[in-house]
Structure formats: C-alpha cells, structure tokens
Amino acid sequence: MNHSPPSIASSPSGRSCSKSSGLLLPGLLWTTVFCLLPIAVVLAVSLATRGTYGGVLWEFSLDNYRDLLHPLYGRIFGQSLLLAGAATGLCLVLGFPLAYYIARLPPRRQALWLVLIMIPFWTNFLVRTYAWMFILRTEGLLNTVLIQLHLISAPLDLLYSNQAVLLGLVYGYLPFMVLPLYAAIERIDPALIEAAWDLYADRWSLFRRVLIPLTKPGIVAGCVLVFIPSLGAYLTPDLLGGARSMMVGNLIQHEYLVARDWPLGSALSIVLMLIVMSSLLWYFAAQPPQARERGEP
Amino acid sequence: MADLSIDMRALVKCHGATLAVDHVSLQITRGEFFSLLGPSGAGKTSLLRMLAGFETPDAGDILIDGRSMAGVPPNRRPVNLVFQSYALFPHMTVAENVAFGLEMQRLPRGEIAKRVGATLDLVQLQDKRDRVPDRLSGGEQQRVALARALVNRPAVVLLDEPLAALDQQLRQQMQAELKTIQAQVGLTFVCVTHHQEEALALSDRLAVMQQGRVMQVGRPEDLYEHPENLFVARFVGVSNEVSGTLVDVQAGEGTLLPSDVSVSRGIRVSVPAGLQSGAQAVMTVRPERVRIAPGHVADAGLNCLHGVVETMQYIGSEWQGAVRIGPSVRWTIRASNAASGSRPVAIGAPVSLQWNASDGVVLPVI
Numbered sequence: 232m233n234h235s236p237p238s239i240a241s242s243p244s245g246r247s248c249s250k251s252s253g254l255l256l257p258g259l260l261w262t263t264v265f266c267l268l269p270i271a272v273v274l275a276v277s278l279a280t281r282g283t284y285g286g287v288l289w290e291f292s293l294d295n296y297r298d299l300l301h302p303l304y305g306r307i308f309g310q311s312l313l314l315a316g317a318a319t320g321l322c323l324v325l326g327f328p329l330a331y332y333i334a335r336l337p338p339r340r341q342a343l344w345l346v347l348i349m350i351p352f353w354t355n356f357l358v359r360t361y362a363w364m365f366i367l368r369t370e371g372l373l374n375t376v377l378i379q380l381h382l383i384s385a386p387l388d389l390l391y392s393n394q395a396v397l398l399g400l401v402y403g404y405l406p407f408m409v410l411p412l413y414a415a416i417e418r419i420d421p422a423l424i425e426a427a428w429d430l431y432a433d434r435w436s437l438f439r440r441v442l443i444p445l446t447k448p449g450i451v452a453g454c455v456l457v458f459i460p461s462l463g464a465y466l467t468p469d470l471l472g473g474a475r476s477m478m479v480g481n482l483i484q485h486e487y488l489v490a491r492d493w494p495l496g497s498a499l500s501i502v503l504m505l506i507v508m509s510s511l512l513w514y515f516a517a518q519p520p521q522a523r524e525r526g527e528p
Numbered sequence: 529m530a531d532l533s534i535d536m537r538a539l540v541k542c543h544g545a546t547l548a549v550d551h552v553s554l555q556i557t558r559g560e561f562f563s564l565l566g567p568s569g570a571g572k573t574s575l576l577r578m579l580a581g582f583e584t585p586d587a588g589d590i591l592i593d594g595r596s597m598a599g600v601p602p603n604r605r606p607v608n609l610v611f612q613s614y615a616l617f618p619h620m621t622v623a624e625n626v627a628f629g630l631e632m633q634r635l636p637r638g639e640i641a642k643r644v645g646a647t648l649d650l651v652q653l654q655d656k657r658d659r660v661p662d663r664l665s666g667g668e669q670q671r672v673a674l675a676r677a678l679v680n681r682p683a684v685v686l687l688d689e690p691l692a693a694l695d696q697q698l699r700q701q702m703q704a705e706l707k708t709i710q711a712q713v714g715l716t717f718v719c720v721t722h723h724q725e726e727a728l729a730l731s732d733r734l735a736v737m738q739q740g741r742v743m744q745v746g747r748p749e750d751l752y753e754h755p756e757n758l759f760v761a762r763f764v765g766v767s768n769e770v771s772g773t774l775v776d777v778q779a780g781e782g783t784l785l786p787s788d789v790s791v792s793r794g795i796r797v798s799v800p801a802g803l804q805s806g807a808q809a810v811m812t813v814r815p816e817r818v819r820i821a822p823g824h825v826a827d828a829g830l831n832c833l834h835g836v837v838e839t840m841q842y843i844g845s846e847w848q849g850a851v852r853i854g855p856s857v858r859w860t861i862r863a864s865n866a867a868s869g870s871r872p873v874a875i876g877a878p879v880s881l882q883w884n885a886s887d888g889v890v891l892p893v894i
Contacts, residue, residue: 422615425582428602429609430629430676440628444619 270504277497285491295498304482304499311478312506314393314468315461318400322408322457323450325401330412331442334419345413348406360399360470367395367471391473399467404460408453415449416442451517459507479503532594533558533684533716534579539588541574541740548574550740551588556684556718556733561710563719565727566737567763572720575737576686579718580609593683603632608677612688614669616661622672623648623657629680647679650709667698674706678713685710687719691726703729724764728752736760758810758894767812768859770795770833771893777805784811784890789854795831796885808893815862817887820851821880822873830882835859837877847872851879 277295280288298304333344351359366372367390374386389395419442427441443450465480472478477485479499486496534556541549549571556562564572577583579590581602590597592606608629616625623644630640648654651671661669670690677685690706691699707730710717721727727734728748735745736759744751744760755761758769772786775794782805783794797811821827824834835853847863859881863872873879 420613420615422611422613423617425602426609426611426615426617427628428582429580429607430680431603431632432628433603433632436632441617 273497273500276493277501279494281492281494285493287493295494296502298495299498299502307477307482308479308502310393310476311462311480314397314400314476314478315458315464317397318404318461319408319454319458321397321401322405323454326405326408326412326453327450330409331416333409334413334416335421341417345410348409351406356403357466359403360466363395363399363402364390364470367398390471391475393472393476395471396464396468396476396478399471400461400464403464403467404457407456407460411449411452411456412446413449415446415452419445447517451514455510455514458510462506463503531558532556533560533592534718535591535594536575536579537589537591539575539578539590540586541571541578541583542586543574547740549578549585552737552740552742553588554735554742554745556716558716559714561707561717561719561730561732563721563727563731563734564737565721565724565734565763567722569739570722570737571740572722572737573688574740576609576688576718576720579684580607580686581605606683607686608680608682608684609686609688610673610677610690612690612692614661614673614693616669616672616676618661621658621660622653622664625661625672626675626679629676633680643679647675650678650712651675666694667702670694670702671705674709678709678715681713682715684716684718687717689721689723690719692721692723699726706730728764736763738763752814753889755812755889755891758812758891761812761889761891766815766860768815768818769810769812770853770857771808771810774799774803774807774809774890775805777803782890784809786854788857789833791833792826795833795888797888797890798886799890803890803892809890810893811888811890813883813888815860817883818859818861819882820861820863820873821882822877823880824878825880827880827882831885831888833859833881835879835881837873837875837879840871840873840875842871849873851881853881 276287278291278293280290280292280294282288333341336344364371368374369386369388369390371390373389374383377383378386423441423445424437427437432440462478463480464478465484468476468478468481469484472481483496483499483503486492486499490496532555534554536552536554539549539552540547552571552575554562564575566572574583578585579592579597581597581600597605617628620628626647627640627644630643635643645654648657651674653668653671653675656664656668661672664672670693674685674690691702694702703726719727719730728751731748733745733747734751736743736751738759743763744756746754751760751764755764755767758767761767761769770784770786770789772784772788772795774782774797775785776783777799780798780801782797782799782803784797785794795811799809803809819830826832833853835851838850838852838858840847840849842865844865846865849861849863850858851861852858861881
C-alpha cells in the first residue's frame with residue numbers, strides 16, 4: 232500500500248502541484264517541437280519574400296497576404312468554404328436520422344451498426360477514393376450500369392466536378408458526424424421523448440424543440456469534425472475534382488511544389504488555420520452548457 | 529353511464545411469453561382519483577402505458593370519454609402522463625416546460641401565458657418559473673411535472689409512481705397536496721403505485737392487481753375491511769391469519785377449527801356465502817382489532833388465542849410486536865402508547881390475543 236496517500240489528496244502544497252505539472256512535460260515538448268515550432272516557421276515564411284528562383288528571402292513584407300486579396304484566391308477560398316459547408320450540412324442531414332436510428336436500437340444491435348460504420352476505416356482512404364474514381368468515371372461502373380439499363384444513352388460526366396468532390400467529402404467524413412451524434416442521442420432519457428409525444432408534439436416539433444437542443448453539443452462536435460478536414464481536404468479534390476475543382480489544400484500544394492512560392496503557400500496556410508481556429512472557438516463556446524441558470528440575479 | 533371517463537374492456541397485453549395484462553376490465557368515473565395498486569410485475573405500468581398510448585393492447589379496447597383509443601397515437605390522446613422520473617425538459621425553464629403542451633396544441637400566446645400562470649399558482653411555483661429543472665428540489669420537480677400535465681386540462685391525468693422518488697416526509701406532504709389539487713381541478717386521475725398506504729390515502733377507488741389480473745376493485749375501506757381474497761388481505765395492510773376447517777356453518781355464522789394453532793375451542797367467524805361446512809379456509813384479522821391481555825386468560829364474548837411475545841418495538845406513537853401463537857404462526861400486534869411510555873408486555877411473556885368475531889374475515893385458501 233501507499234505509505235502516504237492522504238498527503239497527495241489533502242495537501243495543497245506546491246510539491247504535489249509541481250509533480251503533476253511534471254507529467255505535462257513530454258506532451259508539452261512534443262507539441263512545442265512538432266506543432267508550435269513548425270507553425271512559427273510557417274508564420275515567419277509567410278512574412279518573407281519569394282526569391283527569384285523559388286527560395287525564401289528573409290525580407291519582411293505583407294505582400295503575400297496582400298496577394299491573397301486577389302479574386303482568384305478569394306474564389307478558391309469561397310469554393311472551399313462552400314464545399315466544406317455543403318459537405319457538413321449533408322453529413323448532418325444524412326447522419327442525424329442514422330445516428331438516431333442506431334441509438335434507439337437494443338444495445339447489442341447498436342454495437343453491430345457502429346462496427347459497420349467504422350469498417351471503411353480499415354481500408355486506406357486513398358484506395359477508397361480510387362474506388363470512387365472507378366465508379367464515377369466516364370466508362371466507370373455507374374455509367375455502365377445506367378447505359379445497360381437504357382436509362383441514359385451517353386455516359387454522364389460525373390468525375391472531375393464539384394459534385395464528385397462533395398460526394399467524396401460526404402462519403403469520407405460521414406462517420407465523424409454519426410459517431411458524436413450517436414453519443415449525444417444515446418444519452419437522452421427515452422422518457423423525455425415520450426414526454427414530448429405525450430404533450431402533443433408531432434415528429435417535427437419533437438425534433439426541433441427537444442432533440443436538437445438536447446444533442447446540440449453532439450451536433451456542433453460532428454459539424455466541426457467534418458468541416459475542418461473537409462476545408463483542408465487535399466486528396467479528395469485532387470483525385471475526384473481534378474483540374475476543374477480546386478480547394479485550398481490543392482492551392483497550397485500548388486504554391487509550395489509547383490509554383491515554388493513558399494511565402495505565398497505559407498500565407499495561405501496561416502489563413503486556413505485562422506478559419507479552422509474560429510470554427511473551433513464556436514465548438515468550445517457551444518460545449519459546456521452545465522449549470523446553466525436563467526432568470527437568477 | 530354518461531359519467532364514465534375511462535372504460536377498459538377486456539384488455540390483454542403480452543410481453544414476450546408472459547401475460548402482462550390479463551383480460552382487465554375497469555370503469556373509472558369522471559373526476560375520480562383511481563389507483564392501480566400492486567407489486568412490481570403486476571401489470572399496472574403496462575396498463576398505464578396503454579392508457580397513454582405508448583403500448584398497444586393485444587386485445588380489448590380502451591374508451592376515453594366514450595371514444596375508442598384504438599390506433600390513436602399518444603400525441604392525439606386527451607391524456608397526460610406524469611412520469612416517474614418526471615422527464616422534465618432540462619433545456620427549458622419551469623414556465624417553458626409547463627407551456628410546452630399548450631404550444632404544441634397551437635393555442636394563442638395570451639391564452640398560454642394565462643394558463644401557465646394559473647397552473648404555476650396552483651402548484652405554488654410562480655417564484656421558480658424561470659429556473660431550469662436541475663436547480664429545483666425533488667418536490668419542486670414533482671410539482672412541475674404535475675403542472676405540465678394539468679395545464680392541458682386533459683380528460684385524464686396519468687401518474688406513474690408519482691411520489692416514489694421523494695423521501696418519506698416530503699412524500700406525505702405531497703400526498704396531501706396531490707389530493708387537494710385533484711379536488712380543485714376536478715380531473716380524473718389514474719395513479720400507479722406499489723405503495724399501499726399511498727394508494728389508500730389518495731384514492732377514491734382503487735384496483736389491486738397481481739400477475740396481470742385485477743384482484744379486487746373498491747373504495748380503500750372496502751379493500752381494507754372486506755378483502756375478497758388472501759392476496760388483497762395481505763397486500764393491503766397487515767394480515768394476521770389462522771387457517772383451518774369450517775364447521776357448523778349456519779346463516780352466515782360458523783366455527784373455524786384451526787389446523788396450525790392449538791385452541792381449546794374453535795374460532796367463531798362470519799362466513800361469506802359460498803363456503804360450506806368442511807371447507808378449508810383462512811381467517812384474517814387486522815392488528816389494530818386484536819387486544820392483548822397479559823397471561824393466558826379466556827373471555828367468553830371474544831375469540832381468544834394464546835401465545836408468547838417474541839418482539840416488542842417502541843416506535844413512538846405505539847408499540848409494535850410479534851406474538852407466536854403456533855409453531856409456524858406469528859401475529860403482528862399493536863399497542864397504543866396513549867397511557868405512558870412503559871412496555872405493555874415483556875418479551876417472552878405469555879399473552880392472550882382477543883378479538884370480536886365480526887372483525888375476522890374468512891377467505892377461501894388460495
């Protein structure tokens with residue numbers, strides 16, 4: 232047995248405090264070296280100037296950020312936000328009924344469904360995206376089937392479009408929406424749903440007045456978990472969107488590796504990071520509804 | 529009957545292989561406080577959930593105000609349920625919780641505000657109207673749950689173990705309050721409980737249930753004074769019993785020859801119609817009708833059994849104890865503490881238990 236268990240629990244002394252803060256050290260070190268320092272480097276580069284042959288000249292300038300005001304970049308940012316927003320919305324609309332259905336099943340069947348939802352993760356995301364290319368391309372599975380069924384006469388132009396990117400994003404990130412929603416819905420006391428029903432609520436009122444407010448933390452968590460990776464998506468727009476659909480992720484890659492404009496790529500990265508951080512702030516603002524009190528002085 | 533609020537006709541409900549509700553027919557009058565009393569698994573909650581519409585009967589029909597409820601979903605029924613867990617919406621204030629049902633019925637705003645205010649006055653929660661349920665005590669939450677049902681002025685208010693979550697003192701206070709409120713609003717209340725004192729105190733009439741069947745329906749005093757079977761005698765109140773054979777049955781009078789206690793002569797009893805001489809029967813008598821006399825004495829006018837005091841507990845208002853009268857028979861006795869705090873009889877002392885023949889109830893063996 233421990234010889235002095237009460238001293239840890241009861242003493243407010245600095246010793247136990249410094250002991251526990253010591254536990255933070257490895258994580259702190261990791262975060263500093265692999266997260267904060269690289270961000271600092273990116274920030275520094277974004278404020279430097281591009282060399283004639285692609286190097287970085289350490290001359291302070293805000294030109295990179297000024298360049299971002301160019302309508303071309305604005306359009307790509309706008310398109311990215313739109314696609315990520317649409318993907319998030321679609322995931323929410325598709326995910327909520329699914330999560331609700333699973334949460335209301337008997338516990339054993341719930342586990343089965345959760346495994347089914349997670350099975351796609353066992354295969355590499357790149358491979359799964361290639362699979363979508365095979366399905367969507369001109370002579371792909373979908374077009375072949377539709378033509379065989381005489382529903383269409385000429386193949387549809389499905390791949391390399393914003394719609395294909397949207398499909399890929401929804402496909403890839405739907406589980407991130409379903410899981411937090413499931414966790415939130417599963418926690419609702421079934422008696423609350425019965426109470427609403429008993430008090431004359433129809434399905435829509437039940438959903439709007441009871442389910443949404445009670446699952447709000449789960450909704451926000453799911454939205455953030457889908458929106459952030461969708462906004463920074465690189466692989467999906469690259470493979471399914473091709474040249475016709477560019478998102479910020481592809482633009483950054485282009486600036487770094489093709490245009491060899493590291494400062495501009497860094498500036499783009501910083502702006503993307505700011506957008507992500509603001510959506511995280513929304514997430515934290517929505518999270519703790521505990522001990523809410525209204526009408527109290 | 530024009531004044532019928534609820535008419536249950538041969539209701540049957542199976543849960544898997546078990547018959548949860550077994551051909552139950554009950555009529556409940558408008559404005560009545562009716563309780564369904566029984567141990568857990570008696571089917572009373574199933575019955576309540578069928579009234580609310582959360583469960584569908586496998587056979588039979590429910591009429592509320594003369595209208596069949598077959599195929600009517602819970603949100604279209606003129607009933608409101610007070611949940612055992614209260615099921616208050618945690619994201620709404622007290623007033624918002626109470627207004628919910630009226631808003632769902634799309635009543636005009638002014639009307640909603642007026643009725644919510646009046647109902648909060650009724651349950652004395654006007655000063656807590658802007659609190660969220662988490663900030664209320666158990667008793668206050670109970671009253672919000674009640675107000676949320678009453679405000680809709682339903683044909684029937686259903687209560688599922690309404691006081692079970694409260695502690696003893698609050699329970700008694702809420703009991704009185706519930707009864708007062710019911711009398712004020714004049715609505716039909718149907719209450720499910722396993723707590724017999726609560727059911728007796730609250731109800732105008734009650735049904736005692738066991739294994740899906742109604743064992744007896746009646747006013748509290750009917751059930752207590754004239755139980756129709758041993759289950760009711762034992763479940764409602766304390767039952768002191770001797771079993772034996774009936775002899776000399778004539779004109780509603782007879783003698784019970786006990787088989788499990790030894791007596792010098794038989795026990796004189798009133799015999800209900802249907803029991804003949806030679807029948808096996810059980811006589812039951814309530815503890816407060818039994819007089820304790822020290823020593824083994826006899827009284828010509830009263831029935832008398834001899835025994836030995838086994839336990840005697842002082843509970844303030846009275847003494848409660850047990851007297852062994854046979855190898856396998858123990859009776860519960862009560863002695864008033866009206867005179868003094870001193871022990872009426874010592875443990876181990878021989879006593880005589882005496883009671884009027886008319887206070888005993890003879891029932892067939894189960």
